[in-house]
Amino acid sequence: MRLNSPVTASTIASLRSDLAAAGYTVSTTSALWGAEAAEALHRGQRVPAARALDAERRRTGTTPLATLATLFLLGRPVDTADLADAFPALGVDGAVALGLVGGTGGGRYSAAVDLRPYSFVDAHGPADWWIVSDLGELALGHALPVDHVLGVGGASTTLSGLMLQNPVDRVLDLGTGCGIQAMHASRHANHVVATDISERALDLAALNVELNGIEGVEFRLGSLFDPVGGETFDHIVSNPPFVITPRAGGVPQYEYRDGGMVGDALVEAVVRSAGSYLAPGGVAQFLANWEYRGDGAGDAFDRVSGWIDASEVPVDAWVIERDVEDAARYAETWIRDGGTRHGTDAFDSLTSAWLDDFEQRNVRSVGFGYVLLRRPIAGETTLRRLERRHGALGSNEAGLGVHLGDSLAAHDWQAALGDEAFASHRYAVAGDVTEERHFWPGDDAPTAMLLRQGGGFGRTVQGDTGLIALVGACDGELSVAAIVAALAQLLEVDEGALSAELVPAVRALVVDGFLVPVE
Structure with missing residues (x-):
């Protein structure tokens, strides 16, 4: 319709x-x-x-x-x-x-x-929009039709919150749905191309863009990168149809979440191809999931790393896993998402189809998270980071785009410096960082010393005496080299060995936003 x-x-x-x-x-x-x-x-x-x-x-x-x-x-x-x-x-x-x-x-x-x-707030300030989409299961009173156009949900707000907000010329929104990511991207881009396989989705997305007075968004019909062959973009964003869906057993093939491939093959295809559609320095950001296979000896990140290695062009990569669900829970999540109610014969039948598929392919659980890929401006790649950040974050996911942008900039800045040049700079502790020390009762020396980040990804870093002392001395007055020299004398250790130990840790703290360079 x-x-x-x-x-x-x-x-x-x-x-x-x-x-x-x-x-x-x-x-x-x-x-x-x-x-x-x-x-x-x-x-x-x-x-x-x-x-x-x-x-x-x-x-x-x-x-x-x-x-x-x-x-x-x-x-x-x-x-x-x-x-x-x-x-x-x-x-x-x-x-x-x-x-x-x-x-x-x-x-x-x-x-x-x-x-x-x-409503939302981003780097450009607060905004209020209206979004038109298809009626959900609550209003319909039954399972969703397969051509359902999803409105703004949790995944949508997660991706929009992760979106880098640096001004760029061209953005691609791959699988635009109701158009929400294209609309967000329009706030930092001169031109946005939004694609989808669903004509109805494009109709609704165009209505939403017009309704909210947004300019510079172009809509194209087609699957994945087919509508943009030969073109490149400064920024690609996508909440792709990555849901792992059995290809048999009568499971509905919802357009908004099912890419028509087996297992996590669609995510693999996007990872392998995205770099070819990025301009030098361009960044792709998308949500994804990946399968854990076998008896527990394998790691899904080994497979994801293999996809990155097989990219059509070399890319920097930062993958963050936010959660893992066992096969049964994953099936339940997406069956309920389609509007089939728990405890019905239809629900049980779909669950059996999902578990049959997982069993046949030896899938035991599924991870979900964020993928960021970047095409280097020149030279070799410098970033390969695959990490797990399960549980609560330091700040709402809606504000992570700015943090990610700052982290990328900090990575590039420190990667361009040799150890001597890096250590010659002065740094200050970020305002959201606190220190914790834990003691056994009656002991004078702490058993654990932790640095905690209040914003960003809410990271916790456990440090030894040298690192914690160095961070404590980072008030913007002394260089890292000067602090290390003083600590070496105080601790009565070799200055060169101490520097070799601490400088890599300080680099990581700069990238993650614990320490900020002082000009």
């Missing part, structure tokens, strides 16, 4: 005007029912919000904001008169023609799409 016609600039402008006039934002809709009901609604439980909204309506009457929230956030039908009040410029007929609502009889209308406010 495609968007209804006519979809004209004036029609969308009328919709934009009505939504703005109603004050249809995240903060105002949350205020209608309060924080607890808003949290329940986020979990898919709409009764608390509906009860609060009904009580508010009895006190103050029906407002355009309440009508929009009832219709699009709670999935409840509204009367014609209320709908007309909510859309004074667009009109009821315009809302129907645009495909936003449909009549249910008796002078009432229900939502035909999901239309909800979206």
Whole structure:
């Protein structure tokens, strides 16, 4: 199903005007029912919000904001008169023609799409948008159709939060869906090319771009890199259809999450190919998962590292695994995502199909995380980092893009310096770093000394006496070389050996943001 016609600039402008006039934002809709009901609604439980909204309506009457929230956030039908009040410029007929609502009889209308406010803060400041996507399982009351166009979910906000925000000329959003990543990328790019295999997804993405007054986004139909053959980009972002889906057993092949390949082959294909579509210095960022196979002796990172080695052009790589799920839990996660409810025969049948597939291919668990690839401007690659960061981070994932950008810049800066030149610089401890010391009762010497990072990835570094003392002395006044010389004298050790031990550790602390160079 495609968007209804006519979809004209004036029609969308009328919709934009009505939504703005109603004050249809995240903060105002949350205020209608309060924080607890808003949290329940986020979990898919709409009764608390509906009860609060009904009580508010009895006190103050029906407002355009309440009508929009009832219709699009709670999935409840509204009367014609209320709908007309909510859309004074667009009109009821315009809302129907645009495909936003449909009549249910008796002078009432229900939502035909999901239309909800979206807010965020990035390096350019705060913003409020509206995002149109397909109705979810809560509104539909049944499993999703395979051509479902997903709205803004947890994965979307994770990727947008990870997105580097350095100004660039051209960005590629691979598999744009509702267009949310292309919209975010438009804030730091002159031109964005957004691709998808779904015509309906491109229709909805184009509507979202127009609705929010965003310019410079071009849409192309096609699979993976097919629509951009021979082109290069300064930045590639993608939440690709990476979900590992059995190719048999009647498992639905959802367009928004299934790339039509066996296992994690789609992620492998993107890793191998992305570098060829990057301009020198260009960066690709995408979400991905990878299979753990065998009896536990193998490591998924060995396979991922092999994909990087097989890249069509040499690339720097930074892979961060955020979680691992066993085969049964992974299957349950994605079956529920498609709207099939736990405890039904359909759920059990799909679970069996998934576990059969994993068993046949000797897959025991699946890792999920972030992949960052970069095409060097010139010369050899300098970055190969595969790490596991499970559990809570030091800051919300929504703010990690700036941290990643700073870390890449710090890596490049220190990689260009020999040890002597690096040690000649002065450094200061970052403002979010704290030190912890742990003692056995009665002991004078600590048993463990830790540096903790409050922001970024919330890293913890355990150091010995030399490293902790060096970091403590980094106040921007003395160079690392001077501090090492003083420590060597104090500890009565060889200065050259101490420098060889500490300088690599200091380099890592600079890259991860514990220490900041002082000009």
